[in-house]
Amino acid sequence: AQHGYHTVSVEGSPPNFALLQLSKCLNPELAPRINLVDSFVSEGSEYCLVVCDLANQGDVALNCQAEEWTEPAIDSYKAEFTKHNRNVRLTRTTTKRLDDIVAQVFQEHPNFPNVFRGMKIDIEGSELMAMRGAPKLLAGQGAAELPIIFSEVWYHIRGGPQPDAYFQLMRAAGYELRDPTCKNVWPAEQDPATLNRMKRTLIENVCFVKK
Secondary structure, three states, rough: OOOOEEEEOOOOHHHHHHHHHHHHOOOOOOOHHHEEEOOEEOOOOOOEEEEEEEOOOOOOOOEOOOOOOOOOHHHHHHHHHHHHOOEEEEEEEEEEEEEHHHHHHHHOOOOOOOOOOEEEEOOOOOOOHHOOHHHHHHHHHOOOOEEEEEEEOOOOOOOOOOOOOHHHHHHHEEEEEEOOOOEOOOOOOOOOOHOOOOOEEEEEEEEEOOO
């Protein structure tokens, strides 16, 4: 925003979203170019419980399911945290698809530029699920196209087959995997099959560039 670009920031964590709002208020000259979306992203709509540990403002625990949460289930889930004398705040939310968020942004801001110059996604291992909810955005359909994506890639989240499935999805959408500078194609000896055998928790950042 400081360099003249319009930005869309998607953040579902209540304390983190509050910090984004504060930053926007403290920079009124940038505010017209900043659009904040209070939401978590996934491949579909789920009902979620967000637990904020008041001793760790930047971190949350998220538990999502297909059905609406019942009050007994909510009480039981919160008890798992409070039994260890943790001071927590629990809120309800739903996840959204990135395609739906983009459509909402353009509906609310018809003069918004229809080309996203880039996207940074860092959602603690849920990147694959987020991208599964963005087929139109990745294909450049509708009101937006996305030439560059910076992403963090995790190995073992929710038992998912990352990074293989993530890279496969992005390549099928026409993206080339490159190193964090976006200049060099990812070396063949570090292809997903090899990376999955490494003993690291996560890969640093990677860059996806539209061919």
